[in-house]
Amino acid sequence: DAGVIQSPRHEVTEMGQEVTLRCKPISGHNSLFWYRQTMMRGLELLIYFNNNVPIDDSGMPEDRFSAKMPNASFSTLKIQPSEPRDSAVYFCASSLPGGGDTQYFGPGTRLTVL
Amino acid sequence: QKEVEQNSGPLSVPEGAIASLNCTYSDRGSQSFFWYRQYSGKSPELIMFIYSNGDKEDGRFTAQLNKASQYVSLLIRDSQPSDSATYLCAVAGTALIFGKGTTLSVSS
Numbered sequence: 186d187a188g189v190i191q192s193p194r195h196e197v198t199e200m201g202q203e204v205t206l207r208c209k210p211i212s213g214h215n216s217l218f219w220y221r222q223t224m225m226r227g228l229e230l231l232i233y234f235n236n237n238v239p240i241d242d243s244g245m246p247e248d249r250f251s252a253k254m255p256n257a258s259f260s261t262l263k264i265q266p267s268e269p270r271d272s273a274v275y276f277c278a279s280s281l282p283g284g285g286d287t288q289y290f291g292p293g294t295r296l297t298v299l
Numbered sequence: 300q301k302e303v304e305q306n307s308g309p310l311s312v313p314e315g316a317i318a319s320l321n322c323t324y325s326d327r328g329s330q331s332f333f334w335y336r337q338y339s340g341k342s343p344e345l346i347m348f349i350y351s352n353g354d355k356e357d358g359r360f361t362a363q364l365n366k367a368s369q370y371v372s373l374l375i376r377d378s379q380p381s382d383s384a385t386y387l388c389a390v391a392g393t394a395l396i397f398g399k400g401t402t403l404s405v406s407s
Contacts, residue, residue: 218394227399228343228387241393276342287333288395290342 187211189291191277197297203265206294209258210279218288219252219262220276228276234260235282267298301326303390305398314407318375322388322398325369331391332364332371337400338384346386347373378405 190209198204210217218233232242234254242252249268254260264271274295278288302325312318324332331350335343349355349362349371361374371390375382385400 228397230394230396233394287345287348290344293342 189277189279189289191275191291191294193294194292195295195297197299198267199299200268201266202298203263204267204271204296204298206262206275206277206296208260208262208277208291210260210277211289212258213281214279214289215257215282216280216288217254217260218278218280219260220278220290221273222276222293223273231262264296267296269298272296272298301329301390301392301396303388303396303398305386305388305401307399308402309404310401311404311406312378314378314380314405316378316405318378318382318403318405320373320375320386320388320401320403322371322373323369324371324388324390324396326390326392327366327369329366329390329392332362333389333391333395334360334362334371334373335387335389335397336384337387343387375403378403380405380407 192207215236219231220228222228231244232252237254252262274293276293277291280288304323333348334346336346337343347362349364355362359376363372383405385402387400388398389395
């Protein structure tokens with residue numbers, strides 16, 4: 186079975202550019218999570234969806250970040266405009282119903298903003 | 300602010316030894332606890348979860364939970380070099396809250 190799929194795997198962009206990260210959760214999972222991981226701050230939850238509806242976006246750093254889940258099999262995380270401090274690895278994870286259940290992580294997108 | 304604390308390490312153990320990884324959490328009402336392993340450059344993968352006080356064993360791994368003291372631990376018996384990774388403790392609330400992880404190094 187396919188796991189969580191993320192694209193792109195690596196993204197290098199210049200400050201001020203728009204960045205869009207994509208995620209396809211495991212089929213049948215109806216909770217989806219976006220995380221950001223840095224050495225300094227560890228793994229931070231940005232936002233999570235339940236049945237395509239955003240439940241908690243308190244981790245979204247600022248208005249430059251936005252996330253959507255138009256259907257059960259696709260989600261995007263957008264950063265506009267990007268800044269060097271956004272450089273990190275962004276993970277998407279999915280789980281069965283219930284935000285605290287076992288989560289399965291995608292391979293991540295390594296974002297570098299120059 | 301719910302917090303999960305781990306010693307960042309590195310924790311160094313020789314091959315064949317027992318590695319002990321510890322985690323404390325702030326929310327006394329937490330019910331579910333998870334250990335994830337993350338190899339360098341890879342994504343976190345679930346090792347074990349535990350819900351009840353006491354020990355839970357799975358192969359060479361044992362998770363221990365003490366809700367009264369608000370700590371969770373992971374024991375790795377017969378440590379192997381392939382166990383060298385960062386181990387993340389996570390506590391379930393509305394979503395998982397992760398500690399920053401403990402780096403384990405097993406030397407052959």
